[in-house]
Amino acid sequence: MSAQHLPDPQTHHRRKGRFGGLRASFLTGLIVVAPVGLTLWLIWTVAGWVDSWVLPLVPHQWRPEQYIGINLRGIGVLIFLIFTVIVGWLAKGFFGRALIRTGESIVERMPVVRTIYSGLKQIAETVLSQGDDKFDRACMIEYPREGLKAIAFVSSTAKGEVAGFGSTEDPLISVFLPTTPNPTSGFLLFVPRSQITYLDMSVEEAAKLIISAGLVYPPTKAEKAEKAASAQARTAQPKSASRSTEAR
Template sequence: MFKKYFITGLLVWVPIIITLWVLGLLVSILEASVPECLSSKSLFGHYIPGFQLVLVVVVIWTSGVLTANLIGRTLLGYWNTILGKIPLVRSIYNSVKQVSDTVLSTDSQSFRQAVLIEYPRNECWTVAFITGSPGNNIISCLPYDNYVSVYVPTAPNPTSGFFLIVRKDSIKSLDMNVDTALKYIVSMGVVSTYKIK
């Protein structure tokens, strides 16, 4: 009886504790990005909890507002051009920018569709996400022209995984949104409510 109630209690508290831990880690990372001269202690003489987080949110939101107009986009274009001319910075910045533009853009179709593919061998199926189509230079090296790029996340940590190029006719579409698919992966199949189209 003790074991049953203890496990039930764990099922209640573990998700809450992990969620709070991840949020706390995110907040500490965001607050650490604020220079010391802009901290509440430097500005007001005493520590105000959450001040740096609010400051980061305001700066990000203001940046979005400013770059949404013509002048902001022009300045951002100049900034991208300058960073694109610095050798080491160029490769890092362009790679990170391309990934963030693809994943965070509201118009992007990456990670918008969950599919089922045979991986790592025939008759073994796993959930994957369509990330786009391979470029013409890659398509020209392949025997067919109907390929898609997919990301196969690992379980229970979907932040790591494998990038594959597979034929369109070898995948099965799932009637499952991205959130449900991620829950299915993280739970290692315990949450299994989905339909194949």
């Protein structure tokens, strides 16, 4: 092969560097755009799903598009929120409680409906209650065998018949072990308290770690303290500078 047909190494490196820069810029842009796009898509989808359930229940002459001329997505969500607040406000009163008791007494007489209603009510009261026993801490347990670790969420202390399988010194704790990357599904496990290691990370940070399949790790307590100290130092610098200016 003659010299005039040999590829120029400098041209090859420049082309490779140019494509490498474009690739790096694309990945950086993807990191910025993907979370924003997925968040907007999720909000848009959920709003449309709620609208499809709520708006058919609203009389046609009362729907907002009759007055503004366009169908705005999210109107059903707003109507649902207002309706839920009104129902909650009425349920706190005397007549609301009496009406709920009457309705529940009617439901209790229906064989199949009462089973479904009581189960859904118990789940709603457990998940939506404002108490302290509802996935308030993240923990580490051995699963699926000894030597392997998994992140779970502490639910509550076992009660009733299940509590009898534990001991007074080492009671059973019910924990929810979520799956990756969908944390809404998982396993209910009853683990002795001595085999549970509580974590310093919050439930939200543990959920991010599970959803990201171990790619997004929360900062440690030392890193959080260092970050807070640096932020406090940055805010203190302008104040000291202004004081020295005033002194002059």
